[in-house]
Amino acid sequence: MTALSANVDWGAPGRIDRYEGVLVDPFTLTETGTVELDPGSSLSWSYNTENQLQGSLQLLEGDYRMGGYDQMIRVKHTVTIGQSSYTYTMGTLFVSNLSTRDIFTMRQRSLDCYGPLWRFTQDVLAQDFVRHKGDNVVQCIKDIIQYDGGKLTVGMGVDQSRVHTIDILFPVGENRAEVLRTYAGWINCEIMGGIDGDIVLRPYVSPQQQDPSFTFVNGKNCIYKVGVDWSTNRDEPTNRVVAYFSRESKQDDDQFPLSDSVYVDLPEAQDYSYEKSGRRRTQVLQVTEPCSHADLQAQAERYLYSCAASYLDITIEHAGVPGLMVGDCVEYQNGIDYRDNVMVQKCIVMEMSVSSLSPMCMTQTKLRII
Secondary structure, eight states: OOTTTTTTTOOOOOOEEEEEEEEEEEETTOEEEEEOOOOOOOEEEEEESSSSSEEEEEEEEOOSEEETTEEEEEEEEEEEETTEEEEEEEEEEEEEEEEEETTTTTEEEEEEEETTTTHHHTOOSSSOOOEEOOEEEEEEEHHHHHHHTTOOOEETTTTTTTTTTTTTOOOOBBBBBHHHHHHHTTTEEEEOOOOSSSSEEEEOOOOOOOOOOOOEEEBBSSSBBBOOEEEEEOOOOOOOOEEEEEOSSOOOOSSSSSSEEEEEETHHHHHHOHHSSSSSSSSEEEOSOOOOOOHHHHHHHIIIIIIIIIIEEEEOOOOOOOOTTOOOOOEEEEEESSSSEEEEEEEEEEHHHOOSSOGGGEEEEEEEEO
């Protein structure tokens, strides 16, 4: 299928939506059975939360356990418009907790569920994780993920040749998800939960450098309700980041210096920049792994834009768009709700929420203006 195709009107009259619940082996990620989902099931995604995906799934028929073993649940969605059908996976989730209601001989089971990162956010290293100078970084990430049954997918553009320049140690008891995110940051990548239950390592690309993959236009591509909600973080956003590393010694063939530092300022054109606010608001980023000056600069820029800079969010409600995911860059156009002009904004998808598996798969989405 062509997800996010600009040639498809996802809000077209006569659209048909069908949902399917599939059981998945948590180790192989192969499909093992089916369950019937109640339309009252819900899913939500968030780019910045530790698990990224969570859901409340209502089972009408079937069980998430098979032969006494827990299975993950994969939610599939098929959209039919005219003669064309588009099938995609909304997510694959672990079952956390459950409750059961029996009424008039009918049983409804409610499952609290979380995406594949839950495997790591709820676990710690059982022993010291030690790697040595020259060890491949992507292989180290794979070792952490696959040690207890996870699967890693390496995205296009990841530099798989990077190696450690010093010996490193993550101590026993360290949260496994935090270790993975630290590793990914060292090579300017990010860790995401894959829709099929895997973990995806992909290059981090700043919002300013991304091209929109989809355009929200009133009356085209999808249908979204009139009205826009705005929110912002006016609680002292940072406008400078100082990043550094320092060590006492190095080996003769070590290409990096004993210490290095860099600072990055929010551009003058941005709200809350030094020039516009009249004062500095600085955060310090201590980098554990020695790196090149360019890599240190990239880490400082990423920290500034993804964690500390000011933002303005738009919240809209629209027909579900197959393949749209948190972290995607989109364009939002609105010629209905403004008196004087048409609003056109480039945004990053921060949150998505589907409150029910219903016709049109109506989705509430928070877009962060770039």
